[in-house]
Amino acid sequence: MFALVVEAKSFNKAAKLANISPAALSKKISQLEKELKVQLLNRTTRQLHITEAGELLYQHAKKINEKVNDAFTQVTNFSSGLMGTIKMTVPVISGELLLAEVVAEFCQRHQHLSVDMRLENEFVDLVKEGRDIAIRTGELTDSTLIAKRLIESNWVVCCSPRYIEKYGKPQSIEELTEHNCFAYTYQSQGTHDWKFEKNNEKLTVKISGNFASDNSLALRKAILAGYGIAYVPKFCLYDDIQSGALVPILQDYKPRSLGIYAVYPYTKHQSQKIKLLIEHIKDAYQQRAERFK
Numbered sequence: 001m002f003a004l005v006v007e008a009k010s011f012n013k014a015a016k017l018a019n020i021s022p023a024a025l026s027k028k029i030s031q032l033e034k035e036l037k038v039q040l041l042n043r044t045t046r047q048l049h050i051t052e053a054g055e056l057l058y059q060h061a062k063k064i065n066e067k068v069n070d071a072f073t074q075v076t077n078f079s080s081g082l083m084g085t086i087k088m089t090v091p092v093i094s095g096e097l098l099l100a101e102v103v104a105e106f107c108q109r110h111q112h113l114s115v116d117m118r119l120e121n122e123f124v125d126l127v128k129e130g131r132d133i134a135i136r137t138g139e140l141t142d143s144t145l146i147a148k149r150l151i152e153s154n155w156v157v158c159c160s161p162r163y164i165e166k167y168g169k170p171q172s173i174e175e176l177t178e179h180n181c182f183a184y185t186y187q188s189q190g191t192h193d194w195k196f197e198k199n200n201e202k203l204t205v206k207i208s209g210n211f212a213s214d215n216s217l218a219l220r221k222a223i224l225a226g227y228g229i230a231y232v233p234k235f236c237l238y239d240d241i242q243s244g245a246l247v248p249i250l251q252d253y254k255p256r257s258l259g260i261y262a263v264y265p266y267t268k269h270q271s272q273k274i275k276l277l278i279e280h281i282k283d284a285y286q287q288r289a290e291r292f293k
Helices: 002-008 011-018 022-036 052-079 092-109 161-167 173-178 216-224 238-243 272-287
Strands: 041-043 048-050 084-090 113-119 133-137 145-159 181-184 193-198 201-206 229-233 247-249 257-265
Touching (some): 002 011, 002 052, 011 022, 084 092, 092 216, 133 272, 145 238, 257 272
Parallel strands (some): 084 113, 084 133
Antiparallel strands (some): 041 048, 145 229, 145 247, 145 257, 193 201
């Protein structure tokens, strides 16, 4: 308030800027002088003069105001997504196939913001681990988290032409029990229970095989080599299907479909940087929607 009076050179003008009455402002300055035990301003009915002590205080007050304004600006920029670090956790396959490039592009757009992305298949406790956001697939059981749906991901049953030549092509889900089916263990349940739908009827077949992995890229390599059949998210195998290196089978059956979500701890004021990152990731998924259908 004192600095404002000095700069305005008038109690009336300073009071108007501070949105208080001139009398209230004058009282505050008087209280300041009383506390410091020194006169800061010489007042007359028409003029206002700063004393030597007042000049000294003003120089410090001016610097304090500048620092406060800088602090407010930086904090505002921080909350608006222009500064700081976002810590996130994503599934290994999502990070390797899509998110590493997408998040790096986001950082390029926001030069004062960085992202620490951890690739892991475990569902970590975001609050305990100090993570701001996670990308997760499937049903979400933690009600303390906020989930934003990014896209729906369809699965596909696939094998290589080499496998079909050697072992034949299953024509029904029941025939899968006669084949070497690889389990995708990156699931909380139903690893060996492959779920489908046909004519509005939900169907399940229990499979068995000599290889299992929690990494869909490992399963991809195994079926590309002709060793078995896998049931994984379609986007993991999209390019191989397009090139003919892998063949979708049992297409008369509707495959399982799981939502992909951006998940973050509940907060009363979501930071703009988290909101911007989620929007950027969702746009990236939607632009590649054909890979998930």
